[in-house]
Amino acid sequence: MANSRTAEELRTEIKRLVGEYYQACFGQEAEESARNPVRSVRYAGRVFDEREMENLVDSSLDFWLTEGRYAKEFEKKFKEYLGTDFALPVNSGSSANLVALSALTSPLLGSKRLRKGNEVITVAAGFPTTVNPIIQNGLVPVFVDVELGNYNVMAEQARQAISSETRAIMLAHTLGNPFCLEKIMKLAEDYDLWVIEDCCDALGSTYKGRMLGTFGHVSTFSFYPAHHITTGEGGMVCTDDPLIARALRSFRDWGRDCYCEGGQNGRCGNRFTKQYGELPLGYDHKYVYSHVGYNLKMTDMQASIGSAQMDKLPGFVQKRKENFRTWERGFQAWKKYFILPVAEPDSDPSWFAYPVTVKEEAGFGRTELTEYLSRHGVETRNLFAGNMVKQPAYLQVEKRIVGNLENTDAVMNRTFFLGTYPGLSPEQITYVLDTISAFLKERGL
Numbered sequence: 489m490a491n492s493r494t495a496e497e498l499r500t501e502i503k504r505l506v507g508e509y510y511q512a513c514f515g516q517e518a519e520e521s522a523r524n525p526v527r528s529v530r531y532a533g534r535v536f537d538e539r540e541m542e543n544l545v546d547s548s549l550d551f552w553l554t555e556g557r558y559a560k561e562f563e564k565k566f567k568e569y570l571g572t573d574f575a576l577p578v579n580s581g582s583s584a585n586l587v588a589l590s591a592l593t594s595p596l597l598g599s600k601r602l603r604k605g606n607e608v609i610t611v612a613a614g615f616p617t618t619v620n621p622i623i624q625n626g627l628v629p630v631f632v633d634v635e636l637g638n639y640n641v642m643a644e645q646a647r648q649a650i651s652s653e654t655r656a657i658m659l660a661h662t663l664g665n666p667f668c669l670e671k672i673m674k675l676a677e678d679y680d681l682w683v684i685e686d687c688c689d690a691l692g693s694t695y696k697g698r699m700l701g702t703f704g705h706v707s708t709f710s711f712y713p714a715h716h717i718t719t720g721e722g723g724m725v726c727t728d729d730p731l732i733a734r735a736l737r738s739f740r741d742w743g744r745d746c747y748c749e750g751g752q753n754g755r756c757g758n759r760f761t762k763q764y765g766e767l768p769l770g771y772d773h774k775y776v777y778s779h780v781g782y783n784l785k786m787t788d789m790q791a792s793i794g795s796a797q798m799d800k801l802p803g804f805v806q807k808r809k810e811n812f813r814t815w816e817r818g819f820q821a822w823k824k825y826f827i828l829p830v831a832e833p834d835s836d837p838s839w840f841a842y843p844v845t846v847k848e849e850a851g852f853g854r855t856e857l858t859e860y861l862s863r864h865g866v867e868t869r870n871l872f873a874g875n876m877v878k879q880p881a882y883l884q885v886e887k888r889i890v891g892n893l894e895n896t897d898a899v900m901n902r903t904f905f906l907g908t909y910p911g912l913s914p915e916q917i918t919y920v921l922d923t924i925s926a927f928l929k930e931r932g933l
């Protein structure tokens with residue numbers, strides 16, 4: 489018998505079932521973990537409810553698949569939250585960084601474009617794909633040291649690192665804590681440098697009341713599940729500059745010159761009338777390529793999750809700050825053993841994590857503690873690559889190193905972090921603090 493229900497009625501019914509499924513599958517999980525004593529503590533994880541699942545299924549029923557109505561909705565919410573004119577969804581934070589730096593090599597920027605051999609100031613204590621686009625574009629990374637405690641660039645060293653080839657600064661706000669924006673932006677102004685803010689770990693952090701990601705020329709975000717919001721894999725690249733926005737879109741979308749959206753034709757009004765490169769007059773603008781680009785777009789399924797996550801973001805940010813403060817209170821008694829994190833003055837970080845460095849004289853090593861925590865079900869992470877220049881991939885890469893990266897080595901050897909993600913409960917934090925206390929007691933400390 490033919491089904492008499494309309495597509496819309498079926499969609500409504502599916503949505504209801506998805507909500508029911510969420511409760512049956514994940515709702516119970518949450519209830520159980522609330523009842524049972526803490527046995528394991530993750531450092532990060534996706535936090536979601538039926539809204540994300542309903543959106544995901546809804547987008548799959550559209551079967552549009554590639555960037556569509558949910559991407560538009562996500563983009564709009566993101567722009568409103570951040571306060572930038574342009575926000576372009578991409579398929580990861582790493583892609584956001586690649587698109588951001590590549591855009592600055594665009595001929596659209598005239599004499600200001602980055603060219604092969606130009607230098608870009610960055611740090612070695614961080615995540616590899618903040619640095620990789622520099623190398624992938626034939627530019628030279630210049631590594632300067634970081635401060636212990638805030639794990640961000642030493643601004644004075646960045647100034648000393650300037651050479652006649654320096655054209656840009658590309659830095660992450662480490663674990664959500666802003667790098668010294670005043671000094672770095674002044675340096676950029678003094679030497680006419682581009683600034684790319686990698687905000688992959690810093691969505692919702694503010695400096696002097698203003699969102700990170702609105703200070704530099706371009707900013708990037710990651711939505712990998714460990715991050716402030718998630719789309720599974722995903723990222724965003726933002727700017728206020730229309731020319732940079734055009735270059736970003738082109739590099740993201742195969743390098744094409746045309747800025748029509750999927751399914752749209754002839755937005756520029758010159759689809760068959762212009763001459764490009766050495767192509768014949770009137771060659772279809774849809775297939776004109778003005779950059780050597782990629783395809784790094786986000787799917788509409790990912791964007792549908794992102795849109796639901798955006799509604800939760802203010803609450804997530806609040807919870808991260810609260811969790812950070814709980815760690816802070818717990819670690820106060822152990823200042824003898826650990827260098828505790830310090831927020832950049834005048835900032836309000838939306839902390840990605842709670843980083844600590846084991847002091848040289850602590851009487852135990854970082855790995856001894858993190859291994860102990862792991863045996864007791866507590867996840868920790870090192871500060872990503874530690875000292876990147878010592879990683880196998882970077883040994884032979886053309887680079888310049890300023891100073892001896894002494895603190896970066898300390899990060900590599902003695903720093904780790906605990907989670908601040910919104911799914912973390914006060915009971916879990918208490919359990920971790922008790923476990924560290926037991927570790928210290930076992931060593932007579």
Ligand SMILES: Cc1ncc(COP(=O)(O)O)c(C=O)c1O
Nearest residue numbers: 580581582615660688710711712
């Ligand atoms: C500072 C920083 N930049 C870039 C990335 C890359 O993001 P993704 O994993 O989405 O590619 C990460 C990843 O965690 C990161 O921490």
